[in-house]
Amino acid sequence: MNHLSMALKNLKNNFSFYALYLLSISFVITIFFAFTSFSMNKIMLEKISGDGRVETMCNTISIFLMAFVIFYMSYSNRFFLRRRTKELGIYALLGYRKSTILSLLTAENLLSCFGAFVIGILLGGLFHKGIVFGITKLLNLTVNNSEIPFFNLNALVKTACFVFAIIIILSLSNNRFLFKSSLMDLVRFEKSAEKQTKFHAVPSIIGFLFVILGYCIALDILQGEKSVWFSVGFYAVGMLTFTLILLGTVLFIASFLPYAVQTGKKNKKKFYTETRIITSPGFIYRMRSNSKTLIMLTLLSAATLTVSSIMALTLYYPIAAISRIAPSEIECRIEKESDLSAIMEIVNNYSSGDDITFLQTDIYKVTSTARQLPMEYSVGTSKGDADNEKILRNAGFECISYSDYTAILKAQGRQKALEQFTTLNNNECIFVRYQPASGKDEAGSTYPLLINNTEIPVTVTMTTLDNPISFANSVGTLIVSDSLYKMISEHAAPETKVLSINGNSITGNEDLFQALSVYLDKIPYLQGNSHRIHEVVSLNSSTFLLIGFLVVLFFIATGSILYFNNISAIADSKSDYDILTKMGYTNRKIKKIIRKQVITFFSIPFLFGLADCIFATLVYKTALMQNLLANSLVLYAPTILAIALTLIIYLIYYCMTVHTCCKMVLEK
Template identity: 55%
Template sequence: MNPVFLACKNLKTCFSFYSFYLVSVAFVIPVLFAFTSFSENRIILEKMSSDGRVETMCRTISVFLMVFVVFYMAYSNRFFLRRRTRELGIYTLLGYQRSQILTLLTVENVLICLGAFFFGVTLGGLAHRGIVWFIGNLLRLGIDVSDIALFDGTALFKTAVFVLAVVFAMTLSNGRLLYQSSLIQLVRFEKRAEKTMKFHKVRAILGFTLILLGYLSALNVLGGNDSLWVRVGFYQMGLFTLFLVTSGTVLFISAFLPYVMEKSKHRRQTFYTAERIITTPNFVYRIRSNARTLTMLTLLSAAALTIVSVMALTLYYPIAAVSRIAPSEIEFRLESEEQLKIARDLAEQYTSDSPEVDILRTDLYSATSDSASLPLEYNLGTSQSGADNETIARDAGFECMSYTQYTKLLTAQGRSHVLASLPALSEEECILIKYQPEDPLQKEQGQTYQLQYPSGECHVTVKKVSLDNVISFANSIGTLVVNDRLYEEIRLGQSPCVSVVSMNGSSLKNQEGLYQALSDYLGGSPYLQGNSHRIQELLYLNSSTFLLIGFLVVLFFLAVGSILYFNNLSSIADSRADYEILEKIGYRKKQLRRIIRRQVFPFFAIPFLLGLLDCLFATMVYKAGLMQNLLGNSISQYLPTFVSLLLAALVYGSYYALTVRSCCRAVWKNASLRH
């Protein structure tokens, strides 16, 4: 029989067998095609980056993307080949030559990939348009989506060549297996598993100990300046922790989990039940025979979850921190009264239809102190060297603001929740505005500082330590909010003064034209800050990075979920005869369904839960070691991370439900089980 005709007949008669392979490949190709189309879209690349940064990132990400697609498709091909080796052995018995069988497999792969390609480029083209529309609107790039071709010729050619190359590589792999395997090996290959990994009590304890030490090492990053991450070095400790967690994960899966389950057999009351007596030995066998695959999936899951978590935190945290870095819609340092007049005129020009604009001038008067245990902010931003070639950016000292002006700015910025908890100040009290949260080992609330200014000195006690600054850090660090009387005394004492203009109001939000006009007038002053402008700038700089990494994350989850699906379906299908025996000895369909769920669940739970633990500790290290702590320890700043992990859990849950359903169908097929 013609191999091409036989391949077409196989696809037609056994479509359900090939359907998930087809669907899985058909959802990988859209990601590849959408990414390739995005990489070839000169319009959006030039608008997003004029220095070639995005193009360089595209080239880098494309390498990882293609490697991952090859790995995923190769695994899928090997899975289906393993499921069909007995059939291929029968073809050999019927007189088919190995070259004809290889042609049959190749034609099947070509037809499946061809169908997936047509579906993939259609879905990928639509996804590419959607991505361009989203980025164009998010960054206000002014791109007309109708000008974007649905099918980019270059992207289409590159994707087609890549898919053909993958099919060719799979053909070589299939040929190697066919020509190196004897007839009996082909028939029995489907029953082969990974080489069983022996375990001992020492290895089990070592695995648990290593992974625990890895997590404790990660927790040590919270120790501040006394932590090993500071004393030894961040990257050295990072590599050491990675080694502990990775090696611990390998031993934890291959030795510790089987050891615990073996020990559970001695607990007669819990082990000898109708279901656990079946599921526990099966779990131990599958863990030990598939340890390498499960370890790989756990590490892959940890990588995917960590990337998702870090991406969410990295995108959200700087935007949330803008409320401290630039709390006003527009703010600049005032050097002449003429600047204030021009600023008012420009504001009226750009917000003529909405006059709700608050323009406040704040005079900050400097005061020095020689008290012991001064806060970090007192010297922050100063140069400690007196060399002629170095410029002192800021004189050490406190910058005093009146209590009344502080409340006015809070009101103008719409921060009524801060006003509600604001304490009243006596003449000897102040509020210390911190740059970063207070060190728990160095309490600053209750500290007394001696303030020195040209006309005298006084002592003030810190009544409250706050992160609620109303002036940007570009214009004020080390701010003290003092009683109005004390402020007036310092003002009359001719202390050095810096004047800052703050402009707020709903009509100023996203007024990029006004910001640019002020920037041009002020000569690009570094003291010009803007809340909406800073957020827009962060979105512009980071959106391409997260978009490109997002392509990899999608593939990670597709691969992990699909491999778990294939692995569990293969194992359950191979054990169909065992379920028929269980049915004959009295197990009902409901019990068998519960057994299937319990057999499948650990193989989804282990990669997800261990990966989630790795992700949480890795995110904690990233947050504590590589990000400035401007927002304190509020749990709300981790909300995007929790949301992203919840979405990942939903993806795993969907794959789990689909796997259980498919496994049950594989067992019920050709069987009349009792309900």
């Protein structure tokens, strides 16, 4: 019998055991081939990348992708090699040379990788087509799908060469293992484990304190400018926090958890139960023998959760913030009288809807003699100073009337915002903040306005984040009463005239926006809600797509390694379960024990990864994202969704693992 036929027979006889391995590496190759096809799709790259940014990202992520695939397949190969060492030892006893055994293993890898390659190419081509279709629909691109082949020849060749290189790497790894191991090592290797780690009270306490200290430093960023993140420096404190949590996680898992269980054994009432007396010693043994694997899984889980959560938040938050950056569907400045009629004509040419509203708002700049004004009203550059930011504007307020304010909000469809306001009396006003809670609460404060050389004090009745005008045209708009606004307009000329255009019939009309942009000579004061959303999605979609490839691989690797590791542990202790059966343990109780053992090693990486993800996301949002929206749980909805998705994937792998383990132990 030649090596290929022996390898094929082994795979057939153990197909149920190899099924998930074949499936997982098929998915890995699917992701790799789809990514490679996309990175070599010149038609799509020309559409979404004009500056070579996407191509550079593809090259960078490709390196990480290949390294990760090699790591995952090497780990999987090592796992199956460990499960078969006794069988390989028997081959050696029967007179097979190590070179012959190596040829058999190489043939098995060749067949497995070939099968996974075929499946991966078929699914990868389909996945690539789906990505192209999704991006063209999302970004409204004009692409002839018939010009994009189902199988990109260059991507096919690159994937085939990469898979062949992996087979060579696995063969070299197997060669090193076989020729390093003696016959006795092969026979007894299945009972060996990772180098056992001893646990003591001191490193346990240090690990616990490191983790708590790292999380406390992360929370300190909520103090704002008083935080050590600002006083010491973001990079230095960030590296310190990362180091503390990393070392703390290693010591916590390797020492604190088993130490806590070992200490808990002193409580005899809780320890001596029909399940805990089995699961606790098993947990301690696995912590001793597999602590390195569990630490690696925890860090991998933390990376998966953090990257996916931050990616979701980074995509969602800028889109949510556009409701403040550009609240109207279209907004621009009126520089001359003819602009208004010309703009209305352009809008009517692109839309005939009767729901379109045109609201012109005259903004008056009023100087204030107050010693100190809120940040929004005291900083910035003078009008038209885009090229010379050293000229600071005069401290004062950009005022609009309460009637104009409510009319714009109504046109924008912001009915909930209108409900919180009441009509202003003569000398009352409303502050529009740039950022939430930027300094003290101004409600109740009084500021003097200089109108016709006369100081008129106005009292702030409330502050709000519901700005009616885009930040490009007015930052920190002050809403004054209609009577006071009339007085201002009688003694001054408008600083700026802003036209707000709203209506469902023009929502998402990119052609209309581009036509207005051409007419207005592409001035930066032309803003649009749908246009900004389209711009954000266009700029970031390719980035998140490429990072998404890595996240999917993280999911596959983490779940599969947990699956293989738990199966290995249960298989090693199968004789112990046979003894439990003879002692009178029912199948139901044995399943309960298996579920508890498996859930422990699924929950530790997930819960630690979840904690790291929460604090990392908190630091990222607070320090690296501009805060324009009020703090609300809704802002974290994408992060919660990413965590929920990860939990579902973990539960699927958990159910598969429990099913396989129970079948392995209870089958006769």
